[in-house]
Amino acid sequence: MTGKIILWILGVAGLVVLALLPLAYDIFPFLPPGLLNDYTLHVLIVGFYYAILASSWSLLMGYAGQFSFAHMAFASMGAYASGMLGMFLGTSPLTGIIAGTLLAGFFGLIIGLLVLRLRSTYLALFTIAFAEIFRLGVNAEKDYTGGGNGLQMDALFPNGVDLGFYQFDSVNKIPPYYVMFFLMIILIGLMVWLAGTRFGLFLKSIREDEEAAAALGVNVVRYKVLVFVITSMIAGLVGAVRGHYITIISPNDMVILWMSLVITMAVLGGIENLIAAGIGGIVVFIMLEFLRADFATTTVMTVTLTILLSIGLYQLVMVVARRSGRVMKNIHKTLAVAGAFVVALGVSAAIASPLTTLISYTYYDFSGSLLPETIDMSDWRLVIFGLILMLTLRFSQNGLLYPIIQRVSRTGKLSDTVAKRDAARAMAEAEA
Amino acid sequence: MSQIHLQVNNLSKDFGGLRAVNNVSFEVNGPELIGMIGPNGAGKTTLTNLLDGALIPSGGTIYLNGKRIDGIKPYQVARAGLGRTFQVTRSFRRMTVMENLLVPGMALHTTASRKAQEKKAWEVLEFLTFEHLANEYARSLSGGQQKLLELGRLLMLDPDIIILDEPFAGVHPKLMEKIYEYITTVNARGKAFILISHDMDTIFTLSKRLLVLNFGSLIADGTPDEVRQDPTVIEAYLGEEDEEYGTAMPVVDVHQLVEEEGDAS
Numbered sequence: 222m223t224g225k226i227i228l229w230i231l232g233v234a235g236l237v238v239l240a241l242l243p244l245a246y247d248i249f250p251f252l253p254p255g256l257l258n259d260y261t262l263h264v265l266i267v268g269f270y271y272a273i274l275a276s277s278w279s280l281l282m283g284y285a286g287q288f289s290f291a292h293m294a295f296a297s298m299g300a301y302a303s304g305m306l307g308m309f310l311g312t313s314p315l316t317g318i319i320a321g322t323l324l325a326g327f328f329g330l331i332i333g334l335l336v337l338r339l340r341s342t343y344l345a346l347f348t349i350a351f352a353e354i355f356r357l358g359v360n361a362e363k364d365y366t367g368g369g370n371g372l373q374m375d376a377l378f379p380n381g382v383d384l385g386f387y388q389f390d391s392v393n394k395i396p397p398y399y400v401m402f403f404l405m406i407i408l409i410g411l412m413v414w415l416a417g418t419r420f421g422l423f424l425k426s427i428r429e430d431e432e433a434a435a436a437l438g439v440n441v442v443r444y445k446v447l448v449f450v451i452t453s454m455i456a457g458l459v460g461a462v463r464g465h466y467i468t469i470i471s472p473n474d475m476v477i478l479w480m481s482l483v484i485t486m487a488v489l490g491g492i493e494n495l496i497a498a499g500i501g502g503i504v505v506f507i508m509l510e511f512l513r514a515d516f517a518t519t520t521v522m523t524v525t526l527t528i529l530l531s532i533g534l535y536q537l538v539m540v541v542a543r544r545s546g547r548v549m550k551n552i553h554k555t556l557a558v559a560g561a562f563v564v565a566l567g568v569s570a571a572i573a574s575p576l577t578t579l580i581s582y583t584y585y586d587f588s589g590s591l592l593p594e595t596i597d598m599s600d601w602r603l604v605i606f607g608l609i610l611m612l613t614l615r616f617s618q619n620g621l622l623y624p625i626i627q628r629v630s631r632t633g634k635l636s637d638t639v640a641k642r643d644a645a646r647a648m649a650e651a652e653a
Numbered sequence: 654m655s656q657i658h659l660q661v662n663n664l665s666k667d668f669g670g671l672r673a674v675n676n677v678s679f680e681v682n683g684p685e686l687i688g689m690i691g692p693n694g695a696g697k698t699t700l701t702n703l704l705d706g707a708l709i710p711s712g713g714t715i716y717l718n719g720k721r722i723d724g725i726k727p728y729q730v731a732r733a734g735l736g737r738t739f740q741v742t743r744s745f746r747r748m749t750v751m752e753n754l755l756v757p758g759m760a761l762h763t764t765a766s767r768k769a770q771e772k773k774a775w776e777v778l779e780f781l782t783f784e785h786l787a788n789e790y791a792r793s794l795s796g797g798q799q800k801l802l803e804l805g806r807l808l809m810l811d812p813d814i815i816i817l818d819e820p821f822a823g824v825h826p827k828l829m830e831k832i833y834e835y836i837t838t839v840n841a842r843g844k845a846f847i848l849i850s851h852d853m854d855t856i857f858t859l860s861k862r863l864l865v866l867n868f869g870s871l872i873a874d875g876t877p878d879e880v881r882q883d884p885t886v887i888e889a890y891l892g893e894e895d896e897e898y899g900t901a902m903p904v905v906d907v908h909q910l911v912e913e914e915g916d917a918s
């Protein structure tokens with residue numbers, strides 16, 4: 222019980238902080254300048270966008286077990302529909318967004334019907350094919366879609382927002398921030414609610430065993446198609462809103478790389494929990510932007526050395542402890558981890574710079590050029606996330622965040638279960 | 654309670670050139686306890702899949718309580734009152750025991766509240782003596798417990814006719830007793846059973862009536878005693894006529910069997 226309350230408090234506090242963030246300087250004038258600017262808001266707006274995508278993909282994959290690569294294509298479809306309506310018919314962004322949502326839902330229905338008989342690998346292949354066909358089609362139809370140059374879209378609020386006491390112009394980040402923020406709360410809230418109803422229950426049974434679910438009276442076809450329609454509509458909706466916020470949509474926004482990123486977000490958060498997947502979306506996107514800054518070679522060296530050394534030191538302590546016959550309690554282990562980390566950090570900081578220089582000169586002998594002073598992170602950051610994804614899939618299939626949430630929410634529940642089980646066992650023994 | 658009536662007329666199923674089920678006709682009247690036996694590949698599971706709607710018959714009709722159920726979807730057959738288990742246990746492994754039970758409950762009663770179904774599920778859990786496992790994931794149950802869970806799901810579906818495919822295969826004797834008890838109790842409550850099993854002792858003891866399949870055809874339909882005397886069955890099932898067939902298909906009290914094996918383990 223207490224665990225659940227802690228999670229609720231944390232969740233509500235997080236949302237309140239996010240809700241008040243754009244007003245931070247008005248509330249706390251003493252905050253250091255530069256902490257919050259248009260760039261920070263932009264990162265969060267796109268972070269919310271990815272949170273919705275990752276969360277809805279989790280509903281599709283984590284609940285219904287339908288592995289789709291087409292999610293990003295549906296998001297772009299919403300954006301293109303809205304952008305083209307605006308360009309050729311002069312409709313307002315709101316009309317365009319509604320039309321984009323409906324179009325994505327319609328294609329979700331068609332895809333849902335077409336993939337009914339496809340399982341796992343074949344479903345993934347089918348949806349990759351659909352996503353690529355859509356991307357290439359958009360790329361080819363230059364006259365209508367702008368081709369590879371992308372399609373210009375109206376700003377989300379073309380005339381700005383007039384609140385009476387305050388006016389925002391059309392490029393101000395605050396209105397789109399709140400639009401995306403509330404969309405995130407509403408849509409993820411809607412999906413969490415859905416997941417708690419019979420809809421979520423049946424989706425899970427379909428994920429586990431379609432035939433068994435059907436034999437128990439579940440209308441498998443209806444729920445499989447329905448989940449495709451719902452998640453496609455959500456993707457189309459936020460895709461269109463994001464398009465109007467960025468004011469351009471191009472085929473590059475739906476390359477497989479970005480789809481993989483959504484998958485990474487959902488997997489790292491935990492695909493069986495819609496909120497965890499959403500948080501995964503925000504965190505991964507923020508980290509991705511954070512890692513965009515080029516790193517000094519010595520910093521990378523220090524971080525790598527610290528990780529390797531602390532793991533090594535910790536293992537050493539454990540081996541020594543085992544040899545000497547000491548039983549390590551959890552508190553000792555925690556202390557060992559902390560100690561190993563501090564020592565490793567100190568040693569690494571001391572030797573990183575000379576070591577980098579040394580490697581740099583060895584490298585010089587081989588290739589004739591010195592190692593660069595800084596490492597270009599624009600591609601390496603994706604490599605880092607690729608590695609994290611692989612390690613997560615290998616060692617923690619429920620994601621990194623969801624197990625923590627589960628653990629906290631189950632505080633006090635475990636002893637309860639054990640007690641119940643012991644009682645049942647005692648009763649069975651008494652009978653026998 | 655409405656009268657249970659299943660009518661199977663000239664049911665056939667072809668897989669390419671292979672006729673897996675050939676002109677099978679039989680009826681189930683009221684809460685009967687029927688055993689279905691036959692050598693491997695005789696068409697028992699195919700027949701089950703035809704009854705359940707998983708396969709569409711090549712010929713013939715099936716009526717359940719006056720409603721035609723061949724050619725309709727499995728979920729509609731389930732709601733019409735025919736429930737089944739599978740040869741291999743198919744519990745929803747990454748769902749809790751409670752959720753496993755709620756699926757058929759909520760599917761059958763499209764307007765029922767979750768609360769009402771949960772209440773019903775607790776009764777089923779009590780019947781299975783599973784209360785302490787309600788919030789465990791099905792994957793953490795033993796194989797036998799998962800079998801019981803499948804039987805529990807059928808109770809939530811509340812069908813008129815229950816087809817159990819190999820309910821005793823690979824089950825601990827103590828659990829076997831429990832499944833045996835389940836069948837007799839639920840049968841006494843007015844549900845018809847069709848049991849498919851290779852466990853001759855149990856099926857001859859339990860069933861009041863036996864259906865014998867061979868090469869897709871129904872070769873015998875009668876009481877265990879009649880079937881035991883039937884020359885076609887002896888020939889087909891045992892391969893040859895044998896004076897001692899009686900010992901090949903002995904009648905052993907299951908409870909006695911349970912005790913013996915229980916001691917051994």
